[in-house]
């Protein structure tokens with residue numbers, strides 16, 4: 001009955017607006033169609049960030065490493081199960097799995113409230129209070145603007161629920177040793193996205209969300225060596241292939257200091273065409289989610305380039321494909 005009254009009320013608002021536009025003086029009241037439009041925009045923003053910038057979906061789905069850069073297997077979006085262990089990267093102290101973040105009630109996050117999902121994304125705390133290992137880049141997401149975070153949560157709610165119970169992790173160290181607690185801000189309410197006109201600051205924001213630093217900054221005894229930020233050199237194993245993360249600091253000789261914007265853009269935009277990654281390249285592959293980042297807008301990629309040019313030059317010659 002309540003539903004019926006609500007429905008009738010909505011109908012009469014729509015009808016009034018349609019038939020008696022002149023009588024509709026209450027301009028501040030959003031119409032139903034407007035509300036749907038703004039919700040659609042929020043979900044689109046979340047879709048963009050989760051798939052092409054923050055790469056949530058690439059870590060939380062099945063990836064096909066018979067293809068270049070391991071594109072997500074269609075139909076597995078958010079279902080979890082992807083393995084992260086010390087065979088892939090020596091600095092990972094154990095065996096972890098991307099969790100199921102689809103709205104499935106039993107095996108995903110269907111029963112989590114928005115606040116619970118936000119807390120996991122920005123503080124690494126699960127609904128049941130357990131702490132997440134920081135390979136899940138919540139220390140970065142802790143700096144994200146609240147509207148971007150809420151957009152991601154709204155988008156996750158639209159994923160197709162997938163029933164997939166993901167294995168528990170096995171850590172070789174106590175989680176308290178890894179938890180970056182003191183570095184996290186208690187509240188994300190005052191986080192801002194810098195204006196796009198401030199291209200360097202905006203680019204820094206986008207590269208924080210995209211977490212370029214973790215792979216591209218050398219690990220020393222399991223900790224990122226921020227004195228050599230973006231200096232590269234971490235070795236990843238992708239199947240049979242060993243690949244070293246490149247030096248993307250502003251060093252002209254060993255980093256990307258002498259790269260033109262065009263060369264940088266091309267590193268990403270070539271993968272907008274499926275045929276560029278949709279093949280088995282034999283021995284060479286990469287863990288960098290190029291098939292996902294390729295969907296970043298030109299404007300966002302150019303901002304990241306502008307920001308990287310301002311980083312401290314780190315001299316470190318990296319051989320991309322070591323023997």
Ligand code: HEC
Nearest residue numbers: 054055056059096097098099120126132133135136137169
């Ligand atoms: C580099 C890979 C990676 C990226 C990128 C990533 N995650 Fe995760 N995420 C993980 C892993 C691995 C875990 C499980 C960690 C553990 O078991 O301690 C996890 C855990 C979670 C959880 C907790 C679920 C549960 O049941 O415990 C949520 C929610 C989540 N991630 C959402 C996101 C969202 C949203 C994004 C993007 C904004 C994101 N993740 C980006 C790897 C990633």
Ligand code: HEC
Nearest residue numbers: 210211212215243244245246248267286287288289304320
């Ligand atoms: C999961 C790890 C990972 C992440 C995340 C990552 N990269 Fe990479 N990146 C690599 C590896 C490994 C290579 C070397 C192989 C290749 O070229 O793909 C690389 C190569 C590159 C290169 C080519 C440099 C050269 O000398 O050829 C650029 C440029 C680059 N990354 C920029 C970025 C930017 C910008 C981001 C964030 C938007 C990012 N990467 C995120 C792992 C990563």
